[in-house]
Amino acid sequence: MKAFRSLRILISISRTETPYSKTHLPQNFIRRSYSAQPNLDEPTSVNGDSVFDGSQYSIEDPALLEAALESADDELGEGEVREEDQKSLNVGIIGPPNAGKSSLTNFMVGTKVAAASRKTNTTTHEVLGVLTKGDTQVCFFDTPGLMLKKSGYGYKDIKARVQNAWTSVDLFDVLIVMFDVHRHLTCPDSRVVRLITYMGEEANPKQKRILCMNKVDLVEKKKDLLKVAEEFQNLPAYERYFMISGLKGSGVRDLSQYLMDQAVTKPWEEDPFTMSEEVMKNISLEVVRERLLDHVHQEVPYGVEHRLVDWREQRDGSLRIEQHLITPKLSQRKILVGKSGSKIGRIGIEANEELRRIMNRKVHLILKVLLK
Numbered sequence: 001m002k003a004f005r006s007l008r009i010l011i012s013i014s015r016t017e018t019p020y021s022k023t024h025l026p027q028n029f030i031r032r033s034y035s036a037q038p039n040l041d042e043p044t045s046v047n048g049d050s051v052f053d054g055s056q057y058s059i060e061d062p063a064l065l066e067a068a069l070e071s072a073d074d075e076l077g078e079g080e081v082r083e084e085d086q087k088s089l090n091v092g093i094i095g096p097p098n099a100g101k102s103s104l105t106n107f108m109v110g111t112k113v114a115a116a117s118r119k120t121n122t123t124t125h126e127v128l129g130v131l132t133k134g135d136t137q138v139c140f141f142d143t144p145g146l147m148l149k150k151s152g153y154g155y156k157d158i159k160a161r162v163q164n165a166w167t168s169v170d171l172f173d174v175l176i177v178m179f180d181v182h183r184h185l186t187c188p189d190s191r192v193v194r195l196i197t198y199m200g201e202e203a204n205p206k207q208k209r210i211l212c213m214n215k216v217d218l219v220e221k222k223k224d225l226l227k228v229a230e231e232f233q234n235l236p237a238y239e240r241y242f243m244i245s246g247l248k249g250s251g252v253r254d255l256s257q258y259l260m261d262q263a264v265t266k267p268w269e270e271d272p273f274t275m276s277e278e279v280m281k282n283i284s285l286e287v288v289r290e291r292l293l294d295h296v297h298q299e300v301p302y303g304v305e306h307r308l309v310d311w312r313e314q315r316d317g318s319l320r321i322e323q324h325l326i327t328p329k330l331s332q333r334k335i336l337v338g339k340s341g342s343k344i345g346r347i348g349i350e351a352n353e354e355l356r357r358i359m360n361r362k363v364h365l366i367l368k369v370l371l372k
């Protein structure tokens with residue numbers, strides 16, 4: 001159930017724009033619960049008992065129970081807000097690679113899963129995450145590749161995608177210009193300074209711009225932060241300056257509050273009940289990890305390398321998920337596998353069932369325990 005709890009947060013993360021990437025969760029799925037039993041007592045044993053294959057198990061059709069729990073159409077479900085009451089804000093985050101854009105978004109959105117295996121540079125403006133709180137939805141967009149060349153001009157000629165990105169940057173309600181202040185103090189990069197200056201030179205009446213000095217946790221002498229603030233203080237386009245640690249969270253609450261306060265009455269653009277494929281992949285890892293921690297009490301889970309090796313939609317609409325658990329020691333592998341595969345089997349059954357409920361479709365979870 002811990003994964004279900006985290007899902008209340010996870011569902012507010014948005015989707016990537018691939019046609020097959022959307023999974024629409026039933027709007028009241030969080031409140032549903034139904035039990036299911038595997039129809040076999042023992043998990044599959046292949047080549048020395050290291051494989052759990054979820055396709056060996058079938059779950060009773062929960063449709064009847066789902067129907068019974070369905071709320072009436074005109075009732076507002078938990079977390080739903082009438083369109084006329086919805087407030088929105090689109091926030092672009094611009095900054096050099098490694099500035100901490102994803103980490104900050106993850107912290108604000110409330111989970112680490114948003115970007116762990118995010119594909120970069122696939123779209124002009126990639127949704128990094130969506131924060132939906134009360135009646136307000138804040139969408140965070142990445143602006144990949146938007147840096148300035150030494151000449152001071154953008155890399156417009158590289159690809160039309162980048163050109164479009166530059167021209168549409170102005171469309172965000174708020175633009176966060178972010179940089180790694182620790183790096184700036186130790187090894188300043190002229191391209192970053194140029195970007196900060198360029199974005200701060202001229203105020204845009206339709207867009208609020210803020211300058212975020214990130215990674216303040218790495219700066220030992222906090223006085224140095226004031227020096228940096230002074231360096232950029234005469235840039236009229238920045239309405240506010242924030243000193244934050246997107247990873248550790250310092251200063252993030254003020255920033256989140258500032259953003260929530262900027263939201264205007266406008267229907268939400270992102271369905272808070274839609275999950276991207278990337279998010280689902282990470283959920284699948286999280287769910288298995290959780291079960292692992294539940295069932296293996298020794299130190300084992302912390303030494304285990306956990307990989308998603310296959311994620312495939314099958315012809316019948318079901319999802320095949322294969323994950324590998326790689327242990328450094330044979331003894332750890334034995335603990336994980338259990339007698340005749342009983343441990344990994346149990347972990348697999350429970351994780352398979354939970355994933356089936358979350359994804360709202362049939363899931364074949366394959367877990368393999370391997371030795372490094």
Ligand SMILES: Nc1nc2c(ncn2[C@@H]2O[C@H](COP(=O)(O)OP(=O)(O)OP(=O)(O)O)[C@@H](O)[C@H]2O)c(=O)[nH]1
Pocket residue numbers: 095096097098099100101102103104120214215216217218244245246247248
């Ligand atoms: N100490 C510290 N590290 C941070 C902070 N924010 C991010 N990092 C680390 O900096 C690295 C880059 O962070 P990301 O969030 O991936 O940066 P990004 O700007 O999204 O990077 P790109 O995807 O390359 O554009 C990671 O190793 C983070 O853990 C912070 O506030 N403090």
